[in-house]
Amino acid sequence: MDIAPLAHSLQTGDRRSLARAITLVESARADHRAQALELLQAVGNGKQALRIGLSGTPGVGKSTFIESFGLLLTGQGKRVAVLAVDPSSARSGGSILGDKTRMERLSRDPLAFIRPSPSQAQMGGVARRTREAVALCEAAGFDIILIETVGVGQSETVVAELCDLFILLLAPAGGDELQGVKRGIMEMADLILVNKADGDLKPAALRTCADYAGALRLLRKRPQDPPGYPKAMTVSALEQDGLETAWAEMQALADWRRAQGHWATRRGQQAQHWFTEELRRGLLAVLEVEPTRGIVAAEGQAVAEGRSTPEAAARQVLALLHRA
Amino acid sequence: MDIAPLAHSLQTGDRRSLARAITLVESARADHRAQALELLQAVGNGKQALRIGLSGTPGVGKSTFIESFGLLLTGQGKRVAVLAVDPSSARSGGSILGDKTRMERLSRDPLAFIRPSPSQAQMGGVARRTREAVALCEAAGFDIILIETVGVGQSETVVAELCDLFILLLAPAGGDELQGVKRGIMEMADLILVNKADGDLKPAALRTCADYAGALRLLRKRPQDPPGYPKAMTVSALEQDGLETAWAEMQALADWRRAQGHWATRRGQQAQHWFTEELRRGLLAVLEVEPTRGIVAAEGQAVAEGRSTPEAAARQVLALLHRA
Structure with missing residues (x-):
């Protein structure tokens, strides 16, 4: 997709272009994401x-x-x-x-x-x-x-x-x-x-x-x-x-x-x-990826059931991440 | 400090031991911190x-x-x-x-x-x-x-x-x-x-x-x-x-x-x-350490003044951290 014309027609107030532009920023695809950032930069x-x-x-x-x-x-x-x-x-x-x-x-x-x-x-x-x-x-x-x-x-x-x-x-x-x-x-x-x-x-x-x-x-x-x-x-x-x-x-x-x-x-x-x-989301994203995600869930369960303390469980997960 | 006797006297309800134990968990010194965790483990x-x-x-x-x-x-x-x-x-x-x-x-x-x-x-x-x-x-x-x-x-x-x-x-x-x-x-x-x-x-x-x-x-x-x-x-x-x-x-x-x-x-x-x-605090602690702390402050200022967008600024800081 060519971003410059889309940015231009959007800035004239064209509703169809606006709709297309929003579809672009909603997309989870990496190439769309790059284009979306380019578009946002272009429109200021x-x-x-x-x-x-x-x-x-x-x-x-x-x-x-x-x-x-x-x-x-x-x-x-x-x-x-x-x-x-x-x-x-x-x-x-x-x-x-x-x-x-x-x-x-x-x-x-x-x-x-x-x-x-x-x-x-x-x-x-x-x-x-x-x-x-x-x-x-x-x-x-x-x-x-x-x-x-x-x-x-x-x-x-x-x-x-x-x-x-x-x-x-x-x-x-x-x-x-x-x-x-x-x-x-x-x-x-x-x-x-x-x-x-x-x-x-x-x-x-x-x-x-x-x-x-x-x-x-x-x-x-x-x-x-x-x-x-x-x-x-x-x-x-x-x-x-x-x-x-x-x-x-x-x-x-x-x-x-x-x-x-x-x-x-x-x-x-x-x-x-x-x-x-x-920024926080970017840093915490590591917790959402396996195997960390599963480990966090298991430690969280142990804490909820009183088998571990919040501090000990957090230390354990952090130590794993720092070794990785 | 010997932790076992402190844990024991605390569990008998001794108020002076309780006061000493709280002073221990309040300390920021690394050796005190280790003793504090040992104490908390001991008292259950x-x-x-x-x-x-x-x-x-x-x-x-x-x-x-x-x-x-x-x-x-x-x-x-x-x-x-x-x-x-x-x-x-x-x-x-x-x-x-x-x-x-x-x-x-x-x-x-x-x-x-x-x-x-x-x-x-x-x-x-x-x-x-x-x-x-x-x-x-x-x-x-x-x-x-x-x-x-x-x-x-x-x-x-x-x-x-x-x-x-x-x-x-x-x-x-x-x-x-x-x-x-x-x-x-x-x-x-x-x-x-x-x-x-x-x-x-x-x-x-x-x-x-x-x-x-x-x-x-x-x-x-x-x-x-x-x-x-x-x-x-x-x-x-x-x-x-x-x-x-x-x-x-x-x-x-x-x-x-x-x-x-x-x-x-x-x-x-x-x-x-x-x-x-x-866990989050441990992961986000990196933001509080120089030079990252200063970079985050500068980028935040740029965002507040409209010279950068939240996404672009966050990407920049995250890229720096991943290279480090």
């Missing part, structure tokens, strides 16, 4: 989109939200890309964005680009693939990148280290009903949106919103938050209600962070985070 | 204490709580050890347990053993030292080990991976006042105790308790929790009020987990966690 990192992470468990109406919110943005002339971080889809063989039929109108919008998550099992791989897809979308001139996650496993951490704003989407809960918010996700949220604030569910949505607003107040303030943030709000993706207000909040928060220098600082920290992650 | 892991992690920011009355709660336990004939995990003390040069004067009565109690945190900067070192001190306290026949942390940095994670129960101690907050609970700590708590529920502060303590009870209900249920847990309660360490109820809750929770098999499972998982941590 001169353009920045607003990266919005969106987390929500199944049933909160995430697809409807992305459809409505995405159309609101494209209606304002913004170019919107939607990516998914979903390591679990590799297990089920499916993709949380499905075949795009769940976002029919947005997927037909010429200003939008929707990319389902690939079938790829390894979390490190998912992180790198998403990070590179984000870079390609920015190079293609998209204004806003929505990065969707179902918030299982470590995917929310990946998204938090990739995005400028993190949105948690919730459904109304009745009374003492548990929302099942994954421990740790609430802490990352810049904005909590309680969806389905329409019809019969509206009172429950308002109550749920008040509960979360209360819970947010119990958390320590972060330096990257202006007074009053993180916020909880109600929206109805179905009735397109509250979405403009939510978008105004996101813009206000992003503008504040840009003005205060938090934006640039955070982007730099995120890049350093991924550098460190890649 | 046949006895188990109830390990209670206790987190709370300065000002919540942690010392008073430990004093009152510890005396309640020794009053029931239990042997109680108090350890501290405090990586920050290395910077300030002090110890959160101070010179024991803050727990005057407990420190004079023959059934109690109080060990201030050592001046040691490195988190991995703090974790290992605390883990080994816990093992020594168990070998010395203590029934309950209180592991105290101020909940800064990663110390709460260390404590969560060391203890059977995790208690978060809070102070009453007035109205909308922020408690400054470190993001992530609330999620680890098995029991939230709002202290200072006495005198003028009692109404505020009750309100704070209700707020946290509400926030706990919004979190996903963990398999290791029986119905109704995690709980929030008020106590007054000063007036020794509510401590017996809190202790009854801790025992009920511990008993349930033992009966359900969660206790043993968790201990096995914790041991495996520390094995993996030691």
Whole structure:
């Protein structure tokens, strides 16, 4: 494959080229990998989109939200890309964005680009693939990148280290009903949106919103938050209600962070985070190769059963590796 | 040093031997390290204490709580050890347990053993030292080990991976006042105790308790929790009020987990966690040695400033290491 023309047509904003480029960075083949690095080098990192992470468990109406919110943005002339971080889809063989039929109108919008998550099992791989897809979308001139996650496993951490704003989407809960918010996700949220604030569910949505607003107040303030943030709000993706207000909040928060220098600082920290992650991953890869992998598993079992101590077992494996 | 007599006297419960043994595991000297491993091997892991992690920011009355709660336990004939995990003390040069004067009565109690945190900067070192001190306290026949942390940095994670129960101690907050609970700590708590529920502060303590009870209900249920847990309660360490109820809750929770098999499972998982941590730490240690350390810092800076990408920088460092 000739990389220079692909890089060029991608930078003009051509969606087919963007799709081909993402397929390239997703490939595990060594020759594809080399081409992918060449491509990323060629397109550079001169353009920045607003990266919005969106987390929500199944049933909160995430697809409807992305459809409505995405159309609101494209209606304002913004170019919107939607990516998914979903390591679990590799297990089920499916993709949380499905075949795009769940976002029919947005997927037909010429200003939008929707990319389902690939079938790829390894979390490190998912992180790198998403990070590179984000870079390609920015190079293609998209204004806003929505990065969707179902918030299982470590995917929310990946998204938090990739995005400028993190949105948690919730459904109304009745009374003492548990929302099942994954421990740790609430802490990352810049904005909590309680969806389905329409019809019969509206009172429950308002109550749920008040509960979360209360819970947010119990958390320590972060330096990257202006007074009053993180916020909880109600929206109805179905009735397109509250979405403009939510978008105004996101813009206000992003503008504040840009003005205060938090934006640039955070982007730099995120890049350093991924550098460190890649480095660690490269060094620890030796543990995934046989015979070490089997030895680590056996020693781990011995430790779990109390037949060995963590220190003694680790010493043994390290000694084996240093002899090799 | 002759290890066998030390191991023997420690196992009889002698507090001076325990103190000497902990000093040995805290030492960074290579010969001491070898003796420490020999000692840990000699005492084995046949006895188990109830390990209670206790987190709370300065000002919540942690010392008073430990004093009152510890005396309640020794009053029931239990042997109680108090350890501290405090990586920050290395910077300030002090110890959160101070010179024991803050727990005057407990420190004079023959059934109690109080060990201030050592001046040691490195988190991995703090974790290992605390883990080994816990093992020594168990070998010395203590029934309950209180592991105290101020909940800064990663110390709460260390404590969560060391203890059977995790208690978060809070102070009453007035109205909308922020408690400054470190993001992530609330999620680890098995029991939230709002202290200072006495005198003028009692109404505020009750309100704070209700707020946290509400926030706990919004979190996903963990398999290791029986119905109704995690709980929030008020106590007054000063007036020794509510401590017996809190202790009854801790025992009920511990008993349930033992009966359900969660206790043993968790201990096995914790041991495996520390094995993996030691292994990773051993492999990543190469990054802390010059000239690699300097190269990693320079590449990280280049990545943060956008002059290099995370992937390219990581590849470069890894290539250098593989050539070496």
